[in-house]
Structure formats: structure tokens, C-alpha cells
Amino acid sequence: MFKSELSHQLGAFHAWKQAQLRLLKQVRPWLEQQGLYTAEARSAIERAVRALSDDHLTVAVAGEFSRGKTELINALFFADYGRRLLPTNAGRTTMCPTEILSHRGRPPELRLLPIETRHSELSLAALCDDPRYWEVRTLPLDDADALAERLQMLTEYKTVSAREAMQLGLPGDPHTDGQQTRIPRWRLAQINIPHPLLAQGLRILDTPGLNAIGSEPELTYEMLPAAHAVLFVLGADTGVTQSDLQIWEQYIQHPGQPPRPGVMVVLNKTDTLWDEMRTKRQITDTIVRQCRDAAQTLAVDHGQVFALSAQKALLARIKHKPDLEARSGVTGLERYLGEALLANRMNIIRYEHTVLVREALEKLENMVRARQERSMQQQQSLLDLAGRSDSAIAQMLAETQAEHDHYQEVVDAYRVGRCQFSEHAARLRSTLDQSTLDETLDEIRRTMTGAWTTPGLKQAMRRLFGDINGRMAAAAEQTQAMRRLLRTLYRRFEGERRTATTHPPMYSLIKHQVDLGLLEQEAEVFRKSARTTLTEQHFVTKRYFSTIVQRARQAIAAAYAEADDWSKTAMEPLFNEVKEYRDGLAEEIQHLRDAAESRRTVQQRLTRLKRDQARLQAQLASLGKVREMLVEPGLRPPAKASGQN
Structure with a gap:
């Protein structure tokens, strides 16, 4: 079975988090026993434990319709199924935002939130927590054809009057007449399936195009910004179109704002440029030029732009064709995604949580050193008293x-x-x-x-x-x-x-x-x-x-x-x-x-102070050891994109 590099990266990160959690859970009772569990140490450790216990890592895939977003998800995350998991057809495919996750307490299932819930006053988050509003379908993972048919529900739409679409706050479909219009049948979908990557906390958000993003503010202004990494998908043959730029500036990277971490630009469908009447060098030059132009238009570093063919990558991984996989360009993106995703999450844990624990431990060390100094002064004072x-x-x-x-x-x-x-x-x-x-x-x-x-x-x-x-x-x-x-x-x-x-x-x-x-x-x-x-x-x-x-x-x-x-x-x-x-x-x-x-009591106190000195030295050594063990995992700097296939 195919196992991606991302899987290895997530596995190493998960193991590091578990080691840090074990360390913090062991140090808490020890600090209490030693009388060192200050309010600052307690607060810092509790915050760090919560952060390390949160396994969720969200990757959002955004872009205009027909850019191959769903196929990219298939190639990056689900090639080990040996088939195309999510439906991809010519033209529009995913009609509603789709979350892909693994919930241990639920069977494999497809949860669908009807579009009519837009009439409700409840927020999308509140609706997600209330099972009464959802339609649920089981997923037959052992039957590829039945599974594919079930997931076709993600592409369903319904025809309604223009007035009803207006009441739902949905734009009209230009492919229908003015009286009737097509709208998505579902407002949100959730796919719950067992998968090694998802079991390690990875969540994937597949978004529709511009109109669908803009008409669901909670998706635009909460779900997308909360993602730890964003894959912005373009067409390699078209580059950055006007609608692509509109999505980018409105929903991904606002002009004038600091660069958002964890963003990757994907020029998909490079196989459309694989012209047998052109040399490999000519094809490569065209792809590199498209990458450079996209980076310049979107004002991102060239290293964040990746050219690939998701369809060829999926085919290569299913058919075990390493040469085709290398040419598809998927491995560079996959490596960068894993490193950027984990680095982003690591920075949050390190700067907002782990560093506070280290600082609290350093203060405890200073407090113990001060106690040591006082103990030594008291010993010297008692020795002076003898004469x-x-x-x-x-x-x-x-x-x-x-x-x-x-x-x-x-x-x-x-x-x-x-x-x-x-x-x-x-x-x-x-x-x-x-x-x-x-x-x-x-x-x-x-x-x-x-x-x-x-x-x-x-x-x-x-x-x-x-x-x-x-x-x-x-x-x-x-x-x-x-x-x-x-x-x-x-x-x-x-x-x-x-x-x-x-x-x-x-x-x-x-x-x-x-x-x-x-x-x-x-x-x-x-x-x-x-x-x-x-x-x-x-x-x-x-x-x-x-x-x-x-x-x-x-x-x-x-x-x-x-x-x-x-x-x-x-x-x-x-x-x-x-x-x-x-x-x-x-x-x-x-x-x-x-x-x-009595001079005899002086000697007794000296003996007691020496025992205290040994105890304080042991505390100091233990605190220093714990602080040094609270380190970040060995993450490499994110790889650079070559822009070549």
C-alpha cells in the first residue's frame, strides 16, 4: 500500500507531542510534591497540555470551479485507497464545502446539511453540533462502486425559483433562465472515514468556487482563516485569472496584510502542457514561466508555488509508476505541505505554550537557587556562632x-x-x-x-x-x-x-x-x-x-x-x-x-541545613532536565518548489 511522506511527518510529530505530554503529566505531581507547583507553573502547564492534546490540523483547498481541487485531494491524501475516492467529473463537481475527517466515535458515514438550513437563525457551528439538522448516509468502504455512487451526492443540485434562491441568499446560476435557477442541494458535507492521516488529526476542507465561498460568510471568515495550511489551486494553462485573483484577495491573502503562513499556490493540470510536439526543455520553460508569473501576480515567494498534475499523480500512485509520479510534481508539494503544516502548528505550540512552561521552570530554578543561597548563608552564620x-x-x-x-x-x-x-x-x-x-x-x-x-x-x-x-x-x-x-x-x-x-x-x-x-x-x-x-x-x-x-x-x-x-x-x-x-x-x-x-542545637541545625542543600540541588537538577527536554521536533526548513516537472 502507498504510504506518503506526509504520513511519516505526521507520525513523527504525533510521537513528539505524546512524549511532551507524558513529560508534562509526570512533572505536575512532582512539582506538587516538592512544593514548587506555583500558579504560574500550573497555568503554563495546563495551557501546554491543552495545546498538545489538540490533534486537529486543518488543510483547506480553495480556488475557482474546475481547477482540479478535489482531484488534488485524492492524489495527496487518499491514493492509498487504490482508486479515486472523491468524485471528479468534467465541469463542476463539489457543490458545497466538504470536510473530510476521522471521528473515532462514528462509523464511516456521509453527513449532509440541507441547503434549507440557511433559513435558520442558528450559526453554522451550532448546526454542526445538532444532529437533528443533518441527513446521514453510511459509506460502504468495501464496495468501491457503491462508495463512488454514494459520494456523488456531493455534486447534487436542485432547481428552484429565482425568488427562493434569493430568499436563501444564493446567487443565480447563469446556465439557467431567469425564472428558474440551480442551487446546491447541500450547505455543508462531512465525510467521516477511517484513514491513517485523518486518525492523526488531519482534517481537509474542500471548498467550492467564488460564489459559493462568498455566500457562506462562516466558511469565508471562520473556517478558511482557521486552517493551518491553505492550498490555492490554479490552472497551469490559464495562470491567474480575474476570478482567481478575486478569491485570493478577498478570502486568502488580503492586500496590504502581512503574508499568511502556511499558504501554497498550486498550478494544477500541467499535463495539459505536455505537448509531444515540443521538447521537454520547452515544456519545462513554459511551466517555470507560469510559476514565476503566478508568484508575481499573487505577491508570494516563488518557493510557495508548485506546478503539478493531480490526475497523473493519482494515476501514478495507484498504478505504482514512480517515473510518472516524479514527473507529476506532487512530491515537492507534499513535502513542503507537511513541513509547513507542522511548522505552523509547532510555532503555535512553541511560542504560545511551551515557551511559557520553560519560562515558569526557569523561574522555579531561580527560586531554588535563591533558597540554596539562603541555606548556605544560614550554614555559614551557624558556623560563625560557634566561636x-x-x-x-x-x-x-x-x-x-x-x-x-x-x-x-x-x-x-x-x-x-x-x-x-x-x-x-x-x-x-x-x-x-x-x-x-x-x-x-x-x-x-x-x-x-x-x-x-x-x-x-x-x-x-x-x-x-x-x-x-x-x-x-x-x-x-x-x-x-x-x-x-x-x-x-x-x-x-x-x-x-x-x-x-x-x-x-x-x-x-x-x-x-x-x-x-x-x-x-x-x-x-x-x-x-x-x-x-x-x-x-x-x-x-x-x-x-x-x-x-x-x-x-x-x-x-x-x-x-x-x-x-x-x-x-x-x-x-x-x-x-x-x-x-x-x-x-x-x-x-x-x-x-x-x-x-544550647550550642548542641546549632550542630543539629547544621545537619538539617546540609540535608536541605542536597534536596535543593536535586530539585535544581530535575528542573533543568525537564526544561531541556521541552524541545521542538527536528523540523527541516520547508522545501523549495522547483516549478519543474
């Missing part, structure tokens, strides 16, 4: 007690500062609270009922972003005040001790403010587009507003979660420093008192 007179010990006790009393003032100031910080944190959480935001959103929706026009959308967007921007500005003021308070408290403590201490990260809402600003710009572009002024697009306008609302809620929710987490952990390093320094003074006072009473 001191009783009067000298009494003098040292009085001085240490005075220092302890003075330090209590620092502790009192810390408590006052902590109360102030908690008050700011409560106001910050209230500002970003979802319940008050939802009240505003419900009010906006009520005023919009029956007024889903361009002016109505403009008014709704103004109110929505006015409220959100006001919230974010108020939240930013609170975080700024909290940062100032933190710096003041930490600097005062450092001044009292005359040593530096570990500062917490200074949280900022700037990332979320930028994201919401881009969302507002995107909404303005949509509002001004010509298609929103058409009566039949009121459905799209309404759905788009709902999608914008959902994305804004997600951004606010993410800001709330991060701010809440930060407010709970930011004071912890200072709390630990204050507590440990106070405890150290208390221990020193006890040493002096014991020494004043």
Missing part, C-alpha cells in the same frame, strides 16, 4: 529582630498593593465580561430586525465597534495602571533587599486591539462591496454580521482569559520573594535563640 560569646549572640539577635520588625512594614505595604491590584483586576474583568457584551449585542440585533440593508449594516457595525473599542480602551487603562503598580511594588522590594528579583511578564492588550482593528477594517470593506447592495444579498449581510459578532466575541473572550490568568499570577513571584525572605529572617532569629540556649 561567638553569649553577649555577641544576644546583640546579633537584637539586630536581626529589628530587621524583621522593619521588614514587616514592607509586608504591610505589599498587602496594601496587592489589594489595590486586585481591585484593578476586578474592574478589568468586569470591562471584558461577556455577559455585559452580550447584552449590547442583543440590543443591536433587536434594532436590526427587518433592516438588513447596507445602511442598517453600517449603523450596526458602528455601534458594535464603538462598544468594543470603548471596552478595550477602558481595559487598556486598567492594565496600564496594574503594570505601574507592579513595577512600584517590585522596585520597592528590590530596594529593601538590595537585590534584583524576578519580574512577571507585563501584559498588554495591544495584540487584541490590533486584531479587532483589522476586523473592523474587514467589515468596512465588506460593507462597501457592491454585492452587499443587492437585495438577494441581505441573507449574506445578516450572516456576515453574525460572523463578525462571533469573531469579536472570541477576541474579547481571549483577552478576558489572558487578563484573568495574568492578574492571578503577576503578584505571585513577589509574594514568594516576600514570604521566603520573611521566613529566612524568622529562621535566623530561631538559630540565634537556639544558639543562646
Whole structure:
């Protein structure tokens, strides 16, 4: 059976994630046992465990009709079936967005969401979670002909009146007369099949052409942006057409935006250029020129453009023809896809999760080193006491007690500062609270009922972003005040001790403010587009507003979660420093008192401190070992496309 390089790459990545998960799950109880499971360590480990446990890796395949997207999916992912899994015929094939996945709790099946659900007020995500709205067909995987016939349902359409299509918010079909029009029978399809790649978390999203993408805002603005990799498919013979460019700029890479990671451009159907009356060099030059022109038009690196023949690649893999497979050009894309896909996911895990665990462990190491230093100082102090007179010990006790009393003032100031910080944190959480935001959103929706026009959308967007921007500005003021308070408290403590201490990260809402600003710009572009002024697009306008609302809620929710987490952990390093320094003074006072009473107790304490020193050294070694084991997998840089076949 054919086994792709992508399968090996995903397998190695999955094994690495499992190893990291085992390590984190082992270190948690150890940290608890050692008294090192701080709030920061707990938060970082829990976030990393959630990220590593998420196996989903989504590859979206987008492009205009008849570019060979479905055949590309067959060649890249399902050649090991020994046949064409998904239906591909001349002209239009896939009529609705199709998700291909493996759900362990379900049998092989085809789930179909009827187009009539567009009348529902429920979001696409809500409909996906409710089995009542779906039609389900079993997939006979052991019968190739029956399976092919069953999957032909993806290509089904129905003929309805132009009025009904308008009510569903669907554009008319230019191939029919003005009274009747063809529309997809299904709104969304999900294919659940057992497959090694899918079992490792891979999900594939097959999208229809321009009109279908534009009329389903949740697909456009949620599912496509959430994909870890996007294959944008063009025709090798036509290059970038006007409709291709429209899809690219509206749904894949907005002009003026930073380059999106994980995007590959595929010039498909290169076999149409395999002219036997031309030399191989001439054919190669034509393909290279098409790749270069596509890269220039789309403003992408030439290394992201791949020329191939999906049909020849599938044939070669089914018939085991390595020469044809090499000529098809599929292997370069497959290698790049695997490396880019895993690198994209790895960057998310590394920068947003694993790095936080490493930082938390480094802080624990610093804390243990500080304990070691205090222990050594106490040992030296006890050794010095052996040669001191009783009067000298009494003098040292009085001085240490005075220092302890003075330090209590620092502790009192810390408590006052902590109360102030908690008050700011409560106001910050209230500002970003979802319940008050939802009240505003419900009010906006009520005023919009029956007024889903361009002016109505403009008014709704103004109110929505006015409220959100006001919230974010108020939240930013609170975080700024909290940062100032933190710096003041930490600097005062450092001044009292005359040593530096570990500062917490200074949280900022700037990332979320930028994201919401881009969302507002995107909404303005949509509002001004010509298609929103058409009566039949009121459905799209309404759905788009709902999608914008959902994305804004997600951004606010993410800001709330991060701010809440930060407010709970930011004071912890200072709390630990204050507590440990106070405890150290208390221990020193006890040493002096014991020494004043009996010299024998000094030796007992020395023995105990030496045991503590050994325990702290073991903790330090274990923390360093765990931190070093939290490494990224050995990913190679993504391969470059040659543009040749």
C-alpha cells in the first residue's frame, strides 16, 4: 500500500507531542510534591497540555470551479485507497464545502446539511453540533462502486425559483433562465472515514468556487482563516485569472496584510502542457514561466508555488509508476505541505505554550537557587556562632529582630498593593465580561430586525465597534495602571533587599486591539462591496454580521482569559520573594535563640541545613532536565518548489 511522506511527518510529530505530554503529566505531581507547583507553573502547564492534546490540523483547498481541487485531494491524501475516492467529473463537481475527517466515535458515514438550513437563525457551528439538522448516509468502504455512487451526492443540485434562491441568499446560476435557477442541494458535507492521516488529526476542507465561498460568510471568515495550511489551486494553462485573483484577495491573502503562513499556490493540470510536439526543455520553460508569473501576480515567494498534475499523480500512485509520479510534481508539494503544516502548528505550540512552561521552570530554578543561597548563608552564620560569646549572640539577635520588625512594614505595604491590584483586576474583568457584551449585542440585533440593508449594516457595525473599542480602551487603562503598580511594588522590594528579583511578564492588550482593528477594517470593506447592495444579498449581510459578532466575541473572550490568568499570577513571584525572605529572617532569629540556649542545637541545625542543600540541588537538577527536554521536533526548513516537472 502507498504510504506518503506526509504520513511519516505526521507520525513523527504525533510521537513528539505524546512524549511532551507524558513529560508534562509526570512533572505536575512532582512539582506538587516538592512544593514548587506555583500558579504560574500550573497555568503554563495546563495551557501546554491543552495545546498538545489538540490533534486537529486543518488543510483547506480553495480556488475557482474546475481547477482540479478535489482531484488534488485524492492524489495527496487518499491514493492509498487504490482508486479515486472523491468524485471528479468534467465541469463542476463539489457543490458545497466538504470536510473530510476521522471521528473515532462514528462509523464511516456521509453527513449532509440541507441547503434549507440557511433559513435558520442558528450559526453554522451550532448546526454542526445538532444532529437533528443533518441527513446521514453510511459509506460502504468495501464496495468501491457503491462508495463512488454514494459520494456523488456531493455534486447534487436542485432547481428552484429565482425568488427562493434569493430568499436563501444564493446567487443565480447563469446556465439557467431567469425564472428558474440551480442551487446546491447541500450547505455543508462531512465525510467521516477511517484513514491513517485523518486518525492523526488531519482534517481537509474542500471548498467550492467564488460564489459559493462568498455566500457562506462562516466558511469565508471562520473556517478558511482557521486552517493551518491553505492550498490555492490554479490552472497551469490559464495562470491567474480575474476570478482567481478575486478569491485570493478577498478570502486568502488580503492586500496590504502581512503574508499568511502556511499558504501554497498550486498550478494544477500541467499535463495539459505536455505537448509531444515540443521538447521537454520547452515544456519545462513554459511551466517555470507560469510559476514565476503566478508568484508575481499573487505577491508570494516563488518557493510557495508548485506546478503539478493531480490526475497523473493519482494515476501514478495507484498504478505504482514512480517515473510518472516524479514527473507529476506532487512530491515537492507534499513535502513542503507537511513541513509547513507542522511548522505552523509547532510555532503555535512553541511560542504560545511551551515557551511559557520553560519560562515558569526557569523561574522555579531561580527560586531554588535563591533558597540554596539562603541555606548556605544560614550554614555559614551557624558556623560563625560557634566561636561567638553569649553577649555577641544576644546583640546579633537584637539586630536581626529589628530587621524583621522593619521588614514587616514592607509586608504591610505589599498587602496594601496587592489589594489595590486586585481591585484593578476586578474592574478589568468586569470591562471584558461577556455577559455585559452580550447584552449590547442583543440590543443591536433587536434594532436590526427587518433592516438588513447596507445602511442598517453600517449603523450596526458602528455601534458594535464603538462598544468594543470603548471596552478595550477602558481595559487598556486598567492594565496600564496594574503594570505601574507592579513595577512600584517590585522596585520597592528590590530596594529593601538590595537585590534584583524576578519580574512577571507585563501584559498588554495591544495584540487584541490590533486584531479587532483589522476586523473592523474587514467589515468596512465588506460593507462597501457592491454585492452587499443587492437585495438577494441581505441573507449574506445578516450572516456576515453574525460572523463578525462571533469573531469579536472570541477576541474579547481571549483577552478576558489572558487578563484573568495574568492578574492571578503577576503578584505571585513577589509574594514568594516576600514570604521566603520573611521566613529566612524568622529562621535566623530561631538559630540565634537556639544558639543562646544550647550550642548542641546549632550542630543539629547544621545537619538539617546540609540535608536541605542536597534536596535543593536535586530539585535544581530535575528542573533543568525537564526544561531541556521541552524541545521542538527536528523540523527541516520547508522545501523549495522547483516549478519543474
